Amino acid sequence: MMQELVDQINRTARKATEGMHTALPGRIEKFDPETGLATVKPVAKFKKPNGETMDFPVISGVPVVFPQSANVAIAWPIKEGDGCLLVFAESALDYWMYGKETDTALKFDLSNAIAIPGIFPKGRDAMQTACAEDAAVVKVGSTVLKVRADGVFITGNLTVSGGIVNLN
Numbered sequence: 001m002m003q004e005l006v007d008q009i010n011r012t013a014r015k016a017t018e019g020m021h022t023a024l025p026g027r028i029e030k031f032d033p034e035t036g037l038a039t040v041k042p043v044a045k046f047k048k049p050n051g052e053t054m055d056f057p058v059i060s061g062v063p064v065v066f067p068q069s070a071n072v073a074i075a076w077p078i079k080e081g082d083g084c085l086l087v088f089a090e091s092a093l094d095y096w097m098y099g100k101e102t103d104t105a106l107k108f109d110l111s112n113a114i115a116i117p118g119i120f121p122k123g124r125d126a127m128q129t130a131c132a133e134d135a136a137v138v139k140v141g142s143t144v145l146k147v148r149a150d151g152v153f154i155t156g157n158l159t160v161s162g163g164i165v166n167l168n
Contacts, residue, residue, distance in 0.1 A: 031078040
């Protein structure tokens with residue numbers, strides 16, 4: 001009797017959350033740097049009620065987030081095929097994006113996706129270097145900038161626009 005109750009609670013909870021999305025890996029299809037919005041293809045399958053699986057639909061109008069504040073931003077080029085993590089907000093993004101309230105009750109819906117760029121299914125050589133040398137690594141093509149406890153190291157050409165200030 002008790003096991004039947006537990007099973008029923010589990011089935012009810014599973015059914016209630018089947019349409020809820022929290023996070024999925026995605027692939028950038030298009031990106032507009034002027035608006036900061038992307039078209040993203042979730043890289044996952046969902047199960048239909050009959051048990052068949054199918055691809056998630058492409059999602060358009062997805063804001064792409066970069067680390068930034070009012071005065072500082074870190075950005076990099078977003079290209080077709082780049083990986084991202086899609087996070088689904090618990091309410092519509094309309095007020096945050098456009099300053100307009102909405103009456104939609106879609107919680108964790110695909111239309112409320114935010115993309116965090118930079119996830120890939122395998123490690124990259126910059127990650128290996130960062131871990132091996134205990135460094136922050138920025139790699140663009142064959143140019144590498146490494147910041148370690150013992151200094152800053154650049155492999156590639158260095159162009160300085162402005163002066164170099166010695167604080168010692």
